[in-house]
Amino acid sequence: MKTKKIPLRKCLGCSEGKAKRELIRIVKNKEGDIFVDLTGKANGRGAYICRNTECLEKAMKSKRLNKALEVEIPDKVYDDLLKEIQ
Template structure:
């Protein structure tokens, strides 16, 4: 039986490759709106962060999400990400 390929993505905090299902996606839509995408299916450019507070803090401090999405990310997006990680 053929094994199914697992999509891998890089976390913007720890910079490790992990399965896509283990990460939270932040997406910039074609209109330029930035939002948290829990389904992983919204259209637009995506950046990924582990479900881990330390990784989120590293990504925030180094402004990696800003660089990957090529835009300034509002503080409300970071607070929503923190809530999602804490509630997991």
């Protein structure tokens, strides 16, 4: 029997590899829009973060999200992430 491979992604906060479904995806599309992608299927460059506030705070402090998406992240995106985590 063949087992299905689970895609792993690295959290920007804790740097742990976790199943894609356990993480929240933030996307930058071709137009430069940055948003939280709850479906995990939106087109564009994606970055992932765990569903806890500690990881979000670490990623905000070290500006890892800015580096991963190669752009300055607006506060609205962080607010949306915080709402989704809580």
